[in-house]
Every structure is written in structure tokens, then in C-alpha cells.
Amino acid sequence: MKRLRLNLVIGGTLMGAVLALAVLALAWTPYDPVRTNLRRRLRPPSAEYWLGTDEFGRDVASRLMAGAVTSLGVAAATVLVALAIGIAIGLASGFLRGWVDRVLGAVNDTLLAFPGILLALGLLAVIGPSRSGIVLALGLAYAPTVARVVRGSVLSIREREFVEASRALGNSEGYTLLRHVLPHTAAPVIVLATSLFGWVILSESALSFLGLGVPPPAATWGNMLASARPFMAEAPLLSIAPGALIAMCLLGVNLLGDALRDLLDPRDGA
Amino acid sequence: MALYVLKRLLAAIPTLLLVAASVFFLMRLIPGDPALLILGDAATPESVADLRAAMGLDRSLPVQFGLWLSQVAAGDLGLSITSGEAVGPLILDRFGVTAAIVLAAVAIAALVAVPAGMLAAWRQGSWGDIAAVSLATLLLSIPSFWLGLILLLVFGLKLGWVPVVGYVTFAEDAWAALGYIALPVATLALVEIGVLIRMARASTIEVLRLDYIAHARAKGVPEHRVLLRHAFPNAFAPTLTLLGLVLGNLLGGIAVIETVFTLPGLGRLLVEAIFARDYPVIQGVMLFIALVYVGVNLVVDLLYPVFDPRVAAS
Amino acid sequence: QDLLRIRLNADIRSTDPGVNRDGNTDGIHWHIVEGLVALRDDATVAPMLAERVDVSPDGLTYTFPLRAGIRFHNGQPLTAGDVAFAMQRYMRREVNWRCRADLDSAVTRLVAVETPDDRTVAMRLEKPSALFLTILARPDCGQAGIWHRDSLNADGSWRAPIGTGPFRLGEWRRGQFVELTRFADYAALPGEPTGLVGNKAPLVERVRFTIIPDEAAARAALLAGNIDILPDARSRDLPELRARPGFTVHSSPSMDLQAVLMQTRDPLLQDVRMRRAIALALDVPELVRAVSEGGSRPSRSPIPPASGFNTPAMLDVPARDLAQARRLAQEAGYRGQKLRIITTRRWEAFYEIAVVVQDMLKEAGIESELEVLEWATQLDRYSRGDYQMMAFGFSARLDPSLSYEMFTGPKATQPRKAWDNPAVQALLDQTMAETDANRRRATFEAMHARLLEEVPIIALYSSTTNGVTPRHVQGYRSWAVDAPRAWGVRISR
Amino acid sequence: MSLLEVAGLRIAAGARDIVRDLSFSVAEGETLALVGESGSGKSATARAVIGLLPPGLRHAGGRIALAGQDLSALPPATLRALRGPGMGMVFQEPMTSLNPAQRIGAQMAEGLALHTTLDAAARKRACIAMLERVGITDPERRLLAYPHEFSGGMRQRIMLASVMLLRPRLLIADEPTTALDTLTQAEVLALMKELAREQGSSILLITHDLGLVSRHADRALVMQSGQAVEEGPAAPLLAAPRHAYTRALVAALPRRGPARVIPPAPPLIEARSLSVAYPGRGGWFRRAAPMPAVQSVSLSIHPGEVVALVGGSGSGKTTLGRAMLRLLPASGGSLLFGGQDVTARSGPALLDFRLACQIVFQDPYSSLDPRMRVRDIVAEPLRLPAGMAPADRLARAEAMLAEVGLAGLGDRFPHALSGGQRQRVAIARALVRNPAFVVADEAVSALDATVRQQVIALLRDQQRKRGFACLFVTHDLGVVEEIADRVVVMQHGRIVEEGPRDQVLDAPAHDYTRALLAASVRLQG
Ligand SMILES: Nc1ncnc2c1ncn2[C@@H]1O[C@H](COP(=O)(O)OP(=O)(O)OP(=O)(O)O)[C@@H](O)[C@H]1O
Ligand SMILES: Nc1ncnc2c1ncn2[C@@H]1O[C@H](COP(=O)(O)OP(=O)(O)OP(=O)(O)O)[C@@H](O)[C@H]1O
Ligand SMILES: [Mg+2]
Numbered sequence A: 001m002k003r004l005r006l007n008l009v010i011g012g013t014l015m016g017a018v019l020a021l022a023v024l025a026l027a028w029t030p031y032d033p034v035r036t037n038l039r040r041r042l043r044p045p046s047a048e049y050w051l052g053t054d055e056f057g058r059d060v061a062s063r064l065m066a067g068a069v070t071s072l073g074v075a076a077a078t079v080l081v082a083l084a085i086g087i088a089i090g091l092a093s094g095f096l097r098g099w100v101d102r103v104l105g106a107v108n109d110t111l112l113a114f115p116g117i118l119l120a121l122g123l124l125a126v127i128g129p130s131r132s133g134i135v136l137a138l139g140l141a142y143a144p145t146v147a148r149v150v151r152g153s154v155l156s157i158r159e160r161e162f163v164e165a166s167r168a169l170g171n172s173e174g175y176t177l178l179r180h181v182l183p184h185t186a187a188p189v190i191v192l193a194t195s196l197f198g199w200v201i202l203s204e205s206a207l208s209f210l211g212l213g214v215p216p217p218a219a220t221w222g223n224m225l226a227s228a229r230p231f232m233a234e235a236p237l238l239s240i241a242p243g244a245l246i247a248m249c250l251l252g253v254n255l256l257g258d259a260l261r262d263l264l265d266p267r268d269g270a
Numbered sequence B: 001m002a003l004y005v006l007k008r009l010l011a012a013i014p015t016l017l018l019v020a021a022s023v024f025f026l027m028r029l030i031p032g033d034p035a036l037l038i039l040g041d042a043a044t045p046e047s048v049a050d051l052r053a054a055m056g057l058d059r060s061l062p063v064q065f066g067l068w069l070s071q072v073a074a075g076d077l078g079l080s081i082t083s084g085e086a087v088g089p090l091i092l093d094r095f096g097v098t099a100a101i102v103l104a105a106v107a108i109a110a111l112v113a114v115p116a117g118m119l120a121a122w123r124q125g126s127w128g129d130i131a132a133v134s135l136a137t138l139l140l141s142i143p144s145f146w147l148g149l150i151l152l153l154v155f156g157l158k159l160g161w162v163p164v165v166g167y168v169t170f171a172e173d174a175w176a177a178l179g180y181i182a183l184p185v186a187t188l189a190l191v192e193i194g195v196l197i198r199m200a201r202a203s204t205i206e207v208l209r210l211d212y213i214a215h216a217r218a219k220g221v222p223e224h225r226v227l228l229r230h231a232f233p234n235a236f237a238p239t240l241t242l243l244g245l246v247l248g249n250l251l252g253g254i255a256v257i258e259t260v261f262t263l264p265g266l267g268r269l270l271v272e273a274i275f276a277r278d279y280p281v282i283q284g285v286m287l288f289i290a291l292v293y294v295g296v297n298l299v300v301d302l303l304y305p306v307f308d309p310r311v312a313a314s
Numbered sequence C: 001q002d003l004l005r006i007r008l009n010a011d012i013r014s015t016d017p018g019v020n021r022d023g024n025t026d027g028i029h030w031h032i033v034e035g036l037v038a039l040r041d042d043a044t045v046a047p048m049l050a051e052r053v054d055v056s057p058d059g060l061t062y063t064f065p066l067r068a069g070i071r072f073h074n075g076q077p078l079t080a081g082d083v084a085f086a087m088q089r090y091m092r093r094e095v096n097w098r099c100r101a102d103l104d105s106a107v108t109r110l111v112a113v114e115t116p117d118d119r120t121v122a123m124r125l126e127k128p129s130a131l132f133l134t135i136l137a138r139p140d141c142g143q144a145g146i147w148h149r150d151s152l153n154a155d156g157s158w159r160a161p162i163g164t165g166p167f168r169l170g171e172w173r174r175g176q177f178v179e180l181t182r183f184a185d186y187a188a189l190p191g192e193p194t195g196l197v198g199n200k201a202p203l204v205e206r207v208r209f210t211i212i213p214d215e216a217a218a219r220a221a222l223l224a225g226n227i228d229i230l231p232d233a234r235s236r237d238l239p240e241l242r243a244r245p246g247f248t249v250h251s252s253p254s255m256d257l258q259a260v261l262m263q264t265r266d267p268l269l270q271d272v273r274m275r276r277a278i279a280l281a282l283d284v285p286e287l288v289r290a291v292s293e294g295g296s297r298p299s300r301s302p303i304p305p306a307s308g309f310n311t312p313a314m315l316d317v318p319a320r321d322l323a324q325a326r327r328l329a330q331e332a333g334y335r336g337q338k339l340r341i342i343t344t345r346r347w348e349a350f351y352e353i354a355v356v357v358q359d360m361l362k363e364a365g366i367e368s369e370l371e372v373l374e375w376a377t378q379l380d381r382y383s384r385g386d387y388q389m390m391a392f393g394f395s396a397r398l399d400p401s402l403s404y405e406m407f408t409g410p411k412a413t414q415p416r417k418a419w420d421n422p423a424v425q426a427l428l429d430q431t432m433a434e435t436d437a438n439r440r441r442a443t444f445e446a447m448h449a450r451l452l453e454e455v456p457i458i459a460l461y462s463s464t465t466n467g468v469t470p471r472h473v474q475g476y477r478s479w480a481v482d483a484p485r486a487w488g489v490r491i492s493r
Numbered sequence D: 001m002s003l004l005e006v007a008g009l010r011i012a013a014g015a016r017d018i019v020r021d022l023s024f025s026v027a028e029g030e031t032l033a034l035v036g037e038s039g040s041g042k043s044a045t046a047r048a049v050i051g052l053l054p055p056g057l058r059h060a061g062g063r064i065a066l067a068g069q070d071l072s073a074l075p076p077a078t079l080r081a082l083r084g085p086g087m088g089m090v091f092q093e094p095m096t097s098l099n100p101a102q103r104i105g106a107q108m109a110e111g112l113a114l115h116t117t118l119d120a121a122a123r124k125r126a127c128i129a130m131l132e133r134v135g136i137t138d139p140e141r142r143l144l145a146y147p148h149e150f151s152g153g154m155r156q157r158i159m160l161a162s163v164m165l166l167r168p169r170l171l172i173a174d175e176p177t178t179a180l181d182t183l184t185q186a187e188v189l190a191l192m193k194e195l196a197r198e199q200g201s202s203i204l205l206i207t208h209d210l211g212l213v214s215r216h217a218d219r220a221l222v223m224q225s226g227q228a229v230e231e232g233p234a235a236p237l238l239a240a241p242r243h244a245y246t247r248a249l250v251a252a253l254p255r256r257g258p259a260r261v262i263p264p265a266p267p268l269i270e271a272r273s274l275s276v277a278y279p280g281r282g283g284w285f286r287r288a289a290p291m292p293a294v295q296s297v298s299l300s301i302h303p304g305e306v307v308a309l310v311g312g313s314g315s316g317k318t319t320l321g322r323a324m325l326r327l328l329p330a331s332g333g334s335l336l337f338g339g340q341d342v343t344a345r346s347g348p349a350l351l352d353f354r355l356a357c358q359i360v361f362q363d364p365y366s367s368l369d370p371r372m373r374v375r376d377i378v379a380e381p382l383r384l385p386a387g388m389a390p391a392d393r394l395a396r397a398e399a400m401l402a403e404v405g406l407a408g409l410g411d412r413f414p415h416a417l418s419g420g421q422r423q424r425v426a427i428a429r430a431l432v433r434n435p436a437f438v439v440a441d442e443a444v445s446a447l448d449a450t451v452r453q454q455v456i457a458l459l460r461d462q463q464r465k466r467g468f469a470c471l472f473v474t475h476d477l478g479v480v481e482e483i484a485d486r487v488v489v490m491q492h493g494r495i496v497e498e499g500p501r502d503q504v505l506d507a508p509a510h511d512y513t514r515a516l517l518a519a520s521v522r523l524q525g
């Protein structure tokens, strides 16, 4: 009970702050986040530029705000894609079993055996570097993990008696799956989704490091961090600022995820 | 037992075939031409065509795939089209580096994180628990390429404790080798500690609720022994499964760390091969990674009954 | 004390000079093998293994008397037969020598390699060519390096180079380092070292090229004393490195070209007014200053300022004119369409150029978006001509004709060529057959004027090679080609 | 002097007291039974005594003394030394109270190593002797086995052995046999009493089963909502309960109802030589032989008739029940419903059969979807056949809820109901579509005595009112007496005896039926 509220409060505050930053960025940023000015590169923080400027003379504070929109958007969209695909595969293979499970299982194992980020790398090269390309590629890369978790929990849920009760009522398999099985995968899926959120932000960053992230000049925290790396000595704030926001966001998402899981579980919610 | 292992390996064949086919065709879908990359901006259409013919890339895709598969079936992964080296030995050579780092890092991470996670679970809700969870989250939110460079700057440059670049194998000079892999291992271990603490904590919390823990306590078993003898094996079993997944993935996926620390590992080999469109190397490495993945999970499954005898291997 | 450690940003491809190669590979090869001729610092050609080069009056026969006292790494003396043997292998199609096609083209066709005596080699061409010696000397052709026949296996495949260079190949540990050892019997030329000729005496026992892909790690390795030469520091790091006591920066203009390419077949860009508008929208000096940290000089000519063929007219950079740019774009029917600029992060300069260009175009009311591709993909698009605009760089061309040839040609057969204009093509062919330098220079000036008018590409600058060494390294110099030279360098602590 | 003295015990969960002002004592060699309904604080009390309250519960006051020594004042190490030889505890769940990752030999010897000076060989000898004593054959080899290699009853005996090995002066047994079937239950309890007598241990026996109290306890303490309501020697207390709650408990014991006469009619549902087999565990290459669970069973049930299906654990009762609803496929024989063969029906034809039949499961918690509100659960069956408006469905569901005594609780989730209420929801769901045939699979086994009585009454009333036929699966003969018209006894997948209730209970023909009857504990006195 006490833990639940602490999760909710801290997680909610952190995510609230990050979301507020993103919403504000949609309406206003101190400067144009993609406007370069080669005469004022790598400036330290000042009254004019609160967090200084980056290697192209762009205002770091503005980029952080704009980056919140992109990073959160890309991460959320990617998680949704991964969940949609993963849940569909997981439900199908867990519930139907038999050859469906075998085939999907082999496909899933194949995808799992691919290092996730390399799968994304390959797909990105095919789809092309665009925001939706990143979303699709990372989404596909993480879907097998979701599928595995969902399948696991479906396998245990389908043994519960209320599923059999639904069959005994004459309900169709599809109805049973959607009405009685799907909602119960929520808890593990939420926990996974919050971890995914963090992984996606970091993966986008690693992709940027390898030169394949969200296309510049759009700012994401990940590509800011990746491109700030060479200037770690001269302009530490350039890395620390997006790094801190990522950490804050991840902590917030994870805490909120825990809280949400507890809330969604009617047994603990009362 | 041997039969079981054999069966499992046979069962992995469809997966490996699927991996082989998808890698092969995915790579050909990607724009980019190895011949063009070798010849660069000075390439002429004729020189590109010549080179493609020399690399055997002028044949139709199904033919190329068939040739490659029959080659692989005969145990030959072919030659790198950029360096002409045999892919099989190349992979084994590079894998040594990656395996050394990953195994050391995961072992260290497990040695630190599992006890930490278990203690956090044991004192769930205490300040120590909160500290452990926050530390885990913090570690989870630092990209490894960034953490790696920080460590490099601090321990390599500022303090000069370890060399910044280079690598020797343990066979050559064990002490020097230690110095070279210390930082990459530390980087990877720190990242993994974040993952493992959370995992170990969650499964220990589950286990500590069970009756046999109360039973052990009711027998007068001291707490340290309760944790060590009764909670640990049971809490570790699910962690082991995830550890297998993580390990399988890492063994092919630490390209970023290998790049930062200039290590001749498998991940860097793969990324560089992708950038160079070195098809035989990419295909070979991916097949190898898939095999490692299957192997690691097999080992995990074989180890599992040690921690959870309910799951007997055969 | 006897080990010189040099950073290499990627592994080499092979030990077979001019065959399976890239810039890094060439840079290793030129320590091991030498050709008949080689480049000086200013990219002119000088004799190396040859005593001198005698050209017949009709320009068809080149005679190379070999220098006396030259031995291969295996102790065998160099003979004319060795030269002929190596050249014959180079010219075999299946060997895939990078420059075989250059010596078998309409402009330059090598028809025979003869050995009148043991100490003389003669080569005959089909017609006179201004490029012949340059091709032989080009580093990317492996300087047509001469090696002993034991460099080959019995079946004729390549084993390992046995050359005449100042260093012999030691250990190549793939992905980690390439190590060279001093060739004690090296017959050095007298005088100062210049380019790949001059006094190339090896002064250290061993040279190790350590492979460090990551820029930040390479810099850290230099500062930590793990390497002795950082031959290719990023311009970004220069201000800080210059300020650091105990380190010396060696800058040298290179002969490559950074440019923005435009597809003249694009519906919008086929209108020359649109291309001119784009050129006028760019503040080239500002852009170059920013991208090269003030290290390079802006130049709208494809012929590098370091080249002897560069003239004052070519160094003149047209001023930015936003109003004119807007007007021209308007006239060309530009209505705010988004241009797509392809670039990559593989080469930081391409990326930075693209970002700055995008921003400068915006000030002229021309909208664009970046398409950041992986390098292999960009190269593929380049070679198919599948782009609207592209930030691109050409590797060093050591002859001014080649500087134009690299982007001039018929798109029908060579889609990668940016400038498809038969009249210009005729001028270019003229420069290749012409051997008089002044007359060539005049033709290049004419071509430069047309280039500024038609703007199929916007040449920006040639980059600068910045080598950095700590105090204990003496005698190191950067030069027009990125890769470092280890001869003449000594370590003294 | 009494061994255990509890005075003014108070246990709190947060701000709420779950045990208040509880005092009792256990004398040397005595067995005290702690009885009361679910949630009355029995387990909490037991755990407080041994000092192992679960997180969330707090020992908030009162004195617990073992042999005169105040336990709450002891340092942890001393308390630990007392656990084992001073007091031992047997838990309810045999499946989870042994460490699955440790060999049972190690688990048994662990206590000996901690509390005695025996060397390893001596410890092993002691373990073997004890295992032999509790009837585990081949004990020497079995020491190396893991818990999962034993059946539930064996595990409970091993558990008991490991506790008794330390000769505890006080044995705390928290519902030690509820998870076991009738035959095993009797065996384990008898063994426990015997060992305690041999070693002179006292027992604190926690149970909700008055039958057990009457057979095994010397004295009994009745608890309700965390407080003691009545205490005294067991026999008189049960024979003449003074407190209203105790009276209710005693009254809730099942009694035989009058025999009914079922008017002759053609069978409603009929199994002919029905066999069911579970697929064996096969690999990729080999399919294992199927495992038969029900073998060639013929059984017919007439409209309005209640048939009780009894038998030991694993005898195939559940399997047969499910097969008769076609929730499991038959591997042989046929199933007739209303004279029509439904064995192989599928699609809409099967739906007709489904609409006519229903099932109530044993575990009211796991058979209700925890994420649905009670009203929606009860309304769900009305989706089929299609045609009823959602509003009508809800109205019908509310009416049904009122009928089972749950008016006004439609908004709740299952977890917010008591066990008895949950089972009423399950019954309401089964009956709302007016089925002709209902299978009740251990529908009351998980409930405590008073609640069980209410649910049985509800089922009986509904059955009388609606007249559906019912197959009542149970291992509890008490329930059979109360509700069945006919009794069918199963063993090893076959029917071994069948007949009218009174005939089977009073004059059992088969040995197995007799053993079952003997093991079944009924209130004496
Ligand atoms: N960890 C806990 N935190 C808070 N309340 C608890 C906890 N454990 C039990 N309770 C509550 O304490 C009360 C007594 O529980 P206890 O387990 O002692 O009941 P019981 O008599 O053993 O019931 P049963 O017959 O069902 O086992 C119940 O109301 C229960 O909900
Ligand atoms: N899903 C299954 N797969 C394989 N075997 C099973 C399965 N379910 C039950 N069995 C086996 O079938 C036999 C009959 O089981 P069933 O559940 O019908 O017994 P039961 O009489 O209901 O026992 P209980 O009183 O314990 O509920 C047992 O031996 C059991 O182990
Ligand atoms: Mg209890």
C-alpha cells in the first residue's frame, strides 16, 4: 500500500515533468532547436543559452525540449508496435499451441537469436532512415521478447479454470481469448513495456552512435547523447543534460509501470 | 543425456535454416554493393562488374544461396570477400575476445547483482532496498558507449591504470590481457548489474513468500542459511533462464563496447562486415551467433535441474 | 624506444599492393614496396626505383634505367626482369589491379613492357598521355610497386610482399595491428624525404599500426601515451590539442575534394537557375571555416589549392547573395518544395556540410531535409545517380584532369557522373592528351568558368590532414595524402 | 504446569487488530485444537507462537511463554535455538512446504545438524529410522530424492518426519491435512498423534474440521474474528456447545437428508463405455503412449437426479465429469444427451448441448475471472443464444444474484467476496441459463464448515426448484449424505460400486468403499 503510493507519486511526478516539457516544446522553445549558428559553437551555459550550445551552435535547452517530443514519441510508438506484434504472436502461439505454436516458435527463436540492435540495423537499411523506419525496425526487434513473455503467461492462464468455464458456456475460442485471456497478460506486459521504453531510448541512442538513428537535424535525447560524446571533455553538460533526462524518464516510467501493475491487479487495488 | 543434447541440437536445425535464409536475403535486400565499397568513388562500371564476377556475386540469388548452403553443410563458411580470409577461423578467433569479455562481465555482474538483489528482497522496503533499486535503474539508463568512454577517460587517461587501446590474448600474457579487458568488462558488468539486480530481487521476493522458507525458519535455521541454502537456488532458477537469454544476446551484440575499447571481437566484426557488405562474413557470423544462442540456452536448460530438480532434463 | 606506434582507423584489406586496397592499405604498402616512380610532396612525379625517366620525342616510349644497389627484402638484387614480371601480373584482368583499366583506356594504353637489358625497363604507349607517369605513381595503384616473384605462391596467388621499401612486413594481426620491421639493407636516396621519394631511411626498429576505429578512443590513446602518432586528428579536436603542451600538430593540405553534388536530371534541379540559386545561397567561406575549424581554405575549384595547376582565378570564391538566390529560385519555378540532401555520418565532414547547407538554404527560402544514410547505401545511390543533392567527397586526385574526370562524363553510361556536357567532355579529353603544362592550365581555367556557370557540383574545399605527435617523436610530417609515413621518424626520450 | 502459555495476545495488521486479547494454554502431552471459520486468526496465532509472523502482521502485545520462558523477550539467536527442539511446525500445503531444490535427506538432517551434536553418519541413521517410522519404503535410497518425486501424502509424512526428528516439545500443526484426500488425511493425522504420544509432545492443532477435533483433540478453543469465544474439553464442547457460534459450527455438520423418489424417465445424459486418455508426454520424434484416466465407464443420469461421484485422489472423477460435458474428448465409447449421440458433435450442434449443460468448479477463486465484475460474470452466459438485449441480461443477472443471496453485490470484483460468496457467484453463473444438467466438481471442498453448509443448502434448494440433474463430484462422504440420491464410487478410472445413497453408505459392497467410509471422520458423540 505504502509502496504503491510512493511509486505513483515519484513516477508520476517525473513523467509528468517530462511530458510537460514535451507539451511545452510543441508550443514554444527558447530558440529554434534545429537552427545552427556556426559563430557560437560549444558555448558554456549563460543567461542567453541556459544550457549552452552544441557543436553546431544550436541551443541545447531547446533541443532537449524538442528531443522530449521525438524521444517520447518514438519510444512510445515503438513500444506499441512491439506490443501489437508480440502480443498477437504470443497469444496465438500460447493459446492455439500445436503446429501454430511450433511455427511461430521457430520464427520467434530466429528473431531472438538475432542480436536485437543488428536486426534493427538490417531492417533500417532496407526501410530507410526515417522516424517510422526506426519505430518499425526497433518494434520488430523487440516483438519476439514480448511474444515470449505473453506466450508464457498465456500458457499459465489458459490452465486456469475460468478459461475452461468460458468454454463450458459455449463461448467461442476467439471470444475466450480476447475476453478472458488477454486482460490477464496485462501485468507482465506492462512491466515489460516499461523496460522496453527504456531499452528503446537507449537503442535509438546506440543506433545514432552507429550513424543510423532518427534522422538529424531533429533532436532526440539519444542522438544528442551520441553526438555529444566526442565533446565530453570540453562540454560535459552536452552529455550530462540528455543523460540526466533519460535517467529521469526511465526511473519515472519504471516506477509508473510498477504502480500501474499494482493498480491493475484488482486483488491489491482494494 | 547425450541423446537429449543431440535431440536439442537437431531440433535447432529449422531455426538455424531460418536464420540462414533470412540473413542471406535480408542482406541482399539492403542497398549497397561490396564491389562498389572496395572501389570507392573512383569505381567505373567495368571495374565494378569485374570485381563482382571475381566475388561470385554475378550469379542469381537462389544459386548463390544454394552454393552457400551446400558449402556450409560441408563445414565451410567460405571466404571474406573483402579480406579473402576464411570466415570460419576468423569467427572463432574473434569470438574468443567477445566470449572472454562477456563471460567475465556476466559472471562479475551475477556475483554482485544476485546477492545484492537477494539482500534487497530480504529487506524489502528498507533504505538499502530503495538504494539498490535506484542504482539498478540508474545503471539501466546509461548507454554503454557513453559509460565506456567515461571509464576510458578516467582509468585509462586520468589515472593511467590500464592501457587505453590494444589487446593481447591470455595465452600470450595473462597479466597484460587482464589490463586490456578490465575496462570493457567493467562497462558491460555495470550495465548488466542493473538488469540482474532487478531480476534477482523480483524472483527472491516471490520465493521468500513460500512455505518452505517459513518451514526452514521454523526449524531454527539462521537467516544467512535461509537465504543461501533455501532461497538462493530457487530464486536463481528463473534468473538463470533470463541469464541465458542475455548471454546469448550479448555474445553477438557488444559491437558498441568493442568499438569503444578497440577490441577485435565478434560484434565489431559483424558491424564492420555489415558496413562493408561482406556477405560471407555476415552470414557466417549470424549463423554462428544463432548457434551460440541455441547452445547457451541448451546449457542453461541442462544446468536448470541443478537449481530446480523438478525440471529434469529428459 | 625502437617501437613507433601509429593509429590506423580501420584494418587494412590485404598485403597485395593496388589490388585489394583502400587508403589505409595503400599507406601500409608504401612502406614495403616501391615503384619505378613516386610522388613528391607536391604531387609531382619523381623517379624512385628508376634512376631517371627518359621519354621518347614522340611521347610513346618511356625508358626507366634502374638504380644500382637495390635489393629486395629477401636479399635478391632488383632486375629489369622483376619489373616486367610484376607489371605483367598487374595487367592481367583476373588479378583485378585497381589501375589496369587506366592503363588500357582510350586515353592511356600501355602496349608493351620491354627489358632491353638487365638494368633497363622500357614501356610503350599507343598514343601520348599526360597521365601515364601519374598512374604509375598513384598510391591507390599501389605505385605499381615492384615486388620479388617469391611474393607469389606456386599457383600464382598472392602470398606476402617482398619489396624494396624501408620496412618489411612483420606481423599482421587482423583487427588489431600491422607491424613492420626495419629493412637494414635499405638503399636510401640522398637528400630530404618528400612525398614517397627522397631519403626514406628507416630510423626505428619496428613500426606498429594500431587499429583504433573510435575517434575519441584514438585521441585518448594519444594523450595516454599508448600511441606515438595520431595521423588524422579530427578538426574538432585541434584547438584543444594545439593548446596542450607537449604535443605538436602537423597540418598539411590534402588533394581530396569536399563538394555538394546536384542531379541535373532532377525535374527541379535541371533548371540551371535553381542550381545557381543554391550556390548563391551558400556562404562557402563561413561553411568551410566551421566544418574545418579554420584549417582549410575555401575553393570552388575541383583542382586542389595544393596542386601546381591551381591558378589565382580558381581561388576566387563568389560571394553569397541571398536576394539573387531568391530571385533565381523564383524564376526557376521553385515554390517551397523540399529538397532532399543525402549524407552519412561515416564521414563527419559530409554530415556537417549537409547540416550547414540545409540551414543556409533555409535562409534563402529554400527548404530541404536531410537523408542520413549508411555509407554503403549512399555510395550505391551515388553510383546510380539516384539523388537530388548529396554531400560528397572525392578521394585525392593527383592530376588535374582526373580532378575533373571524377565528376564529368555521360550519365547514360556512367550514371554517377554529375556533369554531362559533351563540350566540356571534349575539353577534358584535350587536357589528357596535352603534355604542355601551361596549355593544360589554360584549358582548366576555361572549364572552371563553365563549372561556376552550370554548377552541377558545388566544390567547397580540400581537407587538411592534421597529424599530432607528442614531444618525443621527431621528424614526422603530414602530407597531402591522409596516411602517415614512418620513415625519417625517430623516437628520443 | 502447562507447556505453552499465551496471555492477552494481540496481533495487528497495520492499524487493525486481527487477534485480540487471546489467552490459552497447552499442557504437556496435551492436544489443543484451535477451530474457527476462515480468517478468524488461527494461522496468525500459530505463527505468532513460533515467532514467524508474515510481513505485514505484528505481535502487538501479550505474553507467549514456552515452558515458562517468555518468547518475546528472547534474543533472535536464542529463539532460533528453541525452534526445532522446543517447538516444531507442520504447514498446511505439502506441495510447497518442502524446498524443491534440496534432497529430502539434506532437509531432514539440517535441523539435526543445527540442534544436536550428532555426526553425519548418526544423522543419516536417525533420518532413515524416522522415514521408516512414517512408512516411507526404502528410506536409504529415498533420502537422495527430491520432494517432487513424492506424492502429496508422502510429502506431508516426510514433513512430519523432519519436524518430529527433533523431538519438539510442542508441535504446531496448521491444517496439516486439508490438501489431502480422505484416506491419506486419516493416515497422516493418526501418524502425527502416534509420534507425539511416543515422544511426549504436546500438539497445537489448527483445523476447521470439527470431525477431526472430536477424534483427535483433548481440548478445543473456538475462535471467531480474532477472539476466543469458547474453550473446554473437546467432547463436551461439541456435544453441548454453549456459545452461539460454536452451536452454528456444530449445526453446520452435514446430516443425512430424507431419501427422495425420482420418477422413472429415460436418462437425460448417458455415458456408454466412455474412456478418456491424456496424451503422453512425447518428444519431437516419439509420441508416448496415451495415459488412460477413465476406462470404459457407463453411467446414466436421469432428469432431476443428483448423483454423487466419490473416490480417492486421482481416481478419475474430474476427468469423467469433464468428459461428460465434452470439455475433454473421449478416446472411446459414446456420450448420449436426451437420447442423441453428442460424442462427435461440433459447431452449432455442440452449442445446443453446451447451452443445456453447466459446471461448477472446485476453486471458486480460480474459476471466476478476477478482472470481471460479479454482475458481468453472471450475465456472460446470457450472450448465448444471441438475441437478449444487454440491459435484459444485466437485469436477469441481478435477479439471479438476488436469488443466491447476493443482492447488491453485483458491482464487486471476485476478490472482494468471501469464499462462500464467490462460490454462490459460480453457482449463479451456472444456473442463470436454466441448464438441464450440472456437474459440480468438488464445489464445496474448499469452503469452511459453516459456509459449506450454506452453499450446499443453496445448491439443494436450487436443484429442487429448477429440477436440473446433477453430477456431484466429491471426496467428502458427509456431503454425499446430505445431497445425493445415488452414489457412484470410482477407483483407478473405473466404477467399482454404484447404487442408491442409503444402500451404498450403510451396506458398502466393495472394499474400497468400506475403506473410504472408515476414513471419513464423523462427529462422535
Ligand atoms: N500478511 C498479512 N497482512 C495483513 N493481513 C493479513 C495477513 N495475513 C493474514 N491477514 C489477515 O488476518 C486475518 C487472520 O488470518 P489467518 O490466516 O490467521 O486466518 P485463519 O484463521 O488461519 O484462516 P484460514 O482458515 O482461512 O487459514 C485475516 O483477516 C487475514 O485477512
Ligand atoms: N491434464 C492432464 N494430463 C495428464 N494426466 C492427467 C491430467 N489431468 C489428470 N491427469 C491424470 O489422470 C488421472 C485422473 O485424474 P482426475 O483429475 O480425473 O482425478 P480426480 O479423481 O479428480 O482426483 P482429485 O480428487 O485429486 O481431484 C490422474 O492419474 C491424473 O494424474
Ligand atoms: Mg490459516
Ligand SMILES: [Mg+2]
Pocket (backbone or CB within 6 Å): D317, D318, D319
Ligand atoms: Mg478432481
Ligand code: NI
Pocket (backbone or CB within 6 Å): D178, D445, D476
Ligand atoms: Ni475436507
